[in-house]
Amino acid sequence: MSTTEAPASTGTNGNGASGYRWVGTRPVRHDGLDKVAGKARYAADLNLPGMLHGHILRSPHPHARIVSIDTTKAAAMPGVKAVITGADFPEAPPKGATRNLMCTVIARDKVLYSGHAVAAVAASTRREAKAAAEAIEVTYEQLPHVLNIADAMADGAPVIHDNLLTRGVDPRPTEPSNVAARTVYERGDVEQGFGEADIVIEREFSTQAVHQGYIEPHACVVDCDQEGKAVIWASSQGHFMVRSSTATVLGWDTSRIKVIPAEIGGGFGGKTTIYIEPVAALLSTKAGRPVKIVMSREDVFRATGPAPGSIIKMKVGARNDGTITTAKAWLAYENGAFQGIAAMLGCMCVVSAYTLDHLYVEGFDVVLNRPVNVAYRAPSAPAAAFAMDSVVDEIAARLGMDPIDLRLHNCPSQGDPTPYGPKWPMIGLRDCLEAIRDSDHYQTALPDGQGRGVATGFWFNIGEASSATVNLNENGTATVITGSPDIGGSRASMALMAAEELGLDVHLIQPVVGDTEVVGFTDVTEGSRATFATGMAVVEACRDLKTQLRKRAAKTWDCDVEEVEWVDGSAVHGPGEQEPLTLAAITGNAKRTGGPLGATASLNARGAGPAFSVQVADVSVDSETGRVTVERYTTAQDAGTAIHPSYVEGQMQGGVVQGIGWALNEEYIYSDDGNLENPGFLDYRIPVASDLPMIETVIVEVPNPSHPYGVRGVGEVGIVPPLPVLANAVADATGVRISDLPLSPPRVLDALTAAES
């Protein structure tokens, strides 16, 4: 194992082979030195004069009615400047996304999970705030709770929301239940398909809820002035989202709020929502002082973003020639305390890597007494792939086919229908399958005693709204301002695309993440969209600037702008009567040719390119202890065009590592009374570096025709295949197929022991 070697991509990306000068190169990231040197400012680093510390009191019960809250004692304690409860916030509507957000930030009539915010205190010191919060007297009337899908869906289960009527059932039920929605996708006739199949395999799978595991807990500082304006410094995946969500929860006009993005210490989807900003804002308003709230790790585990657990029943039919014809899937996903769309997404993903004549996919979104789901890299897709690609692996074994060949035989291409409706655009699944088949790893014989698994993964990727402003400075440098927080190297990618467009050395470009008042609206960073959509805005602004630069040259030369071309960072006179003018020459003279040069682009990015990944792992299994060791791991992923290959590889590796954790050891462990027993990194086991081999990467580049440089987005799909990859590898190593995650030592040993007897 070596984690210090430079990642060696063996993909199709060859620097410069694409004809680009900057796109596809690997400069040191612009924000790198500050981060390595510890100078980067995260939200928790900020301290303002007179600042108070906020502490949030959380429910010790998974489900209870709040009978009363008495803050008298707390308010009188030393250092306390403000105490608030749910009653201080605007009333929430009876249902819908707004209610869910408002009631996640602070409980109203009921607490819906252990860890649910109930009240908050601002005091001069953290210790005083904590002591006062603990002195708040809350009287609860405990209610029966449900912690898993089976209990929540059972007849007579305690109902969490008395107005929740299942959507997607005709006729719509009149009685409430914990099933928020039913989703169905179908094509052909599955009964006919199974009847005509030579081989039918049916299995049931389960996965456990996991946390995104970002290293930086949620943190914010909020300063409200006497005119009712608020400045928020926060760590998030989108500061415009922080602005609008905070405004919604507080019932404020968004124009009262300015959000300044802090550096972000990881999010992986978990920071696409808010928890603490409105609480700090209200405390600050009440106290007349800035308020900082920093969550503890325990708070993060108890009250923020799990990705859901699931139960999936999968039935797949194939012919003897390896053609998979039919699939029937039943999926149920935990939603947490409020309804979401986890099962719907799972339904859309579950068979996406396969062409099928007949399919029937039915999904159920289930609410229970856990924190509400939030996105985690390719949300819902990993569990779905675990079910489908485990069954496909069994089919390959039964037919004696190579698992890659089987998948190639059933691989969709451009123009084929997706399971959820539209036709596939240009996609790179086949290219990824071939890349793994041809990889050194797959071509190397499996060492004795080990097992090998392969699997595929799909994720949609999305576009949404982005803005960018590019200003040319008088010395010939450029400043690129975008509204996307830099969560995965996006500053470097933005600078590279601007460098390519302008023909300017990437080191002369300063990429900046602008606050909500200096750059145009930009949606939250999700769906692997920043390099795709925000990059598109950067390119559009740069193209506008190139037109302006040509006009300035034309003005200088007193010629028609059509006679001026922009070549390698200079204006070139077509007829050849003038010496070229460099960008620096034009910007240095800008005051005399019409003033400073800058351009802004705001757009809704269309045509996000779907992402696929194919992965292979070799594992060994200690048959006496059940410990699984990942010996070798290779991932191929279609990046579209890799703008900065190092950060593409980093995203690929990061996704794989989080998937390995999900597959092997990560899980929420709840006690029967509904409290989380492992709210810390000691007993919630994300992989450590020494658990992992070097994750080998193969960047596949099937350019997305909708993006000026062919970008697809790379942040998410890498986490999808590891669940089935490792289950398939363990099955290959031991001959025992395990369909319940995680593959932790006790569970694996249990399965091996059961198989023996």
Add this chain to the structure above:
Amino acid sequence: MKYAAPTTIDEARALLASDADAIVFAGATDVVPQMRGGRPEPSMLIDLKNIDRLMSVSLEGDTWHVGAAAPSSALTANADFAADFPGVTEAAGLIGSDQIQNRSSLGGNLCNASPAADSVPALVVNDAVAVIAGAGGERRVPVADVVTGPGQTSLAHDEIVVCFELERPAARTSDAYLRLIPRTEMDIAVVGAGVRLTLDGEGAVSAATVALGAVAPTVVRVPAAEAALVGSRLDDASLAAAAAAASEACNPIDDKRGTITYRRQVAGVLTRRAAGMAADRIRTTNGQNGAS
């Protein structure tokens, strides 16, 4: 909360005796996370790292003296100590990350009194003695007798563990410690097993000690496993008998880290493997390790 950094044992003891709510610490790798996790703050934290005797690792005659506050990294870096006690060294080296290794200590690991403490089974199989300073001077207590239950020790409030005494191993003697964790590091033992063996000139086991961690409220010595090993040449049947005895001796709980069934089974597996490692160490040094 006050902080004190005495430079002598007497000074430390006086501070401790003066305040019923004071506690001593070495690396603080347990006490700080515990306080963050809600443990009530003590009125005074007494730092023992400025007392020379608690920080030194030395061989005097045939006795090793390991300061109770000496960091794990001081042991793992000591080739002579590691040659005599490879099992104690590997147990000390398993505690936490590299950074924690520079803070964590055998004294802290013992007095924190976690059933899962890695170094305790390794010390117990080597008959280590804790030197404890108290009001009546110093007393010497087998390490096995210090911990009385989870979070509980036999120390009086004003007593401090000063150091550990380990007699150099006899000829053809070595030890090993293994633990099961789901990860490879930065984790806490689900099961730990320490074994010390002495082989005679013919390769048969002439003495054996076996101790298990994380399978009962305190470390468990396993005389039945020791008996199964003594006299054997570590053949499969003897190792299987020792493993079965270890499994039988467990009194574990079901918790978030492992089930009763799992802990029992793995205790046997690790006992067998640790015995094999200890024997291999004796054989690879050709019986030249040990004091005489």
